[in-house]
Amino acid sequence: MVSSTAEFTEVLSFFKALSDESRLKIVGALSSEERSVDELAGMLNLRAPTVSHHLARLKEVSLVTMRTEGTTHFYALNVDAMRDLSKRVLALKTVENIGRVVSEDAYEQKILKDFLVGERLKEIPASRKKRDVILRWLVNFFEEGKEYTEKEVSAIIAVHHPDFATLRRELICAKLLDRAKGLYWRI
Amino acid sequence: MVSSTAEFTEVLSFFKALSDESRLKIVGALSSEERSVDELAGMLNLRAPTVSHHLARLKEVSLVTMRTEGTTHFYALNVDAMRDLSKRVLALKTVENIGRVVSEDAYEQKILKDFLVGERLKEIPASRKKRDVILRWLVNFFEEGKEYTEKEVSAIIAVHHPDFATLRRELICAKLLDRAKGLYWRI
DNA sequence: CATCTAATTAGATGTATATCAAATTATGGC
């Protein structure tokens, strides 16, 4: 089991390696046969150091291998690595794992930081998404399994914001609180 | 039948689109559900314009779609396009096609070498294929967005070959130059 | 050993682009 972030950097390196015109051409040129640096430079109309640089980058991610013959270096496409990497990188599961790297938590933290001063709500967010974050925070001030009168609910909310009526209604609407016969409870 | 070079640029764009840390994270974040620009900005700890920019790039290559709700724009991963592109990129045939792009390039180099002495054209190639290579080289002596009189066009061509009339007509025919009311410009 | 060639490394330069702040556009609520 590889960590999500390790997988992320691997996938990113793969894309970076192939996201350059010259490198992609090199990979194409090597798909049929191994070639020397000089030969590739001729085909791509680039100087040798440039090609050398690109080959080094491709080698870093194991996409090519090198074989020395005298002073000549023959590079070949690592077909197995190519197939393995692309298969793994392009798998849907991988994309989902990347999602894990980006924590939703970060977003919620930011909202709370933006709208709270201590435990006091500066204002009620206008956007539904942000309001939901605040409401999920707010509902934590109610014990699970306990029933409250409307007066108690309002009092608890009022600690955090004067407009308890709106917030009480929103909590119901967001299905975080439920109500029957004048009594409220957490869902 | 798609041309090799068209396929090449498509594959390259795909890799370029995913070769940035932020964009890769965005794709990951969208793998589970659609999200607003603001939300993504919060999750990635970036400003909204930056995220907007990245989403535009992802949209260019059809990797995401957008849905408007009030002033909020919800972006979603285009799973079909993602799978489609991945499958194609994965195919071995694609890599081989890329190889063909390189040879085409090399081919063009050879033509130019064969028909040019310095910047002077030895003769106008008889075969269409070779003539096209020469014409694409020739049109580079015209600035993009600038308009030329017929006299100017002829003068520029004459620097490279005496038969400017034929070449001027060929440039129009190859849709490399366009003309109206006696003025010429690059397409 | 001197020299030639192939490749790499080092250093310089230019271009592409990721990012942000400020300005602008678009929409919804009052």
Place this chain on the structure above:
DNA sequence: GCCATAATTTGATATACATCTAATTAGATG
């Protein structure tokens, strides 16, 4: 119609890196 919010556009800046030349390394050859 005015204000607030979300998004985009614009313009500026800064960083990454593709490419080149020059210098260096390493093997082959006379």
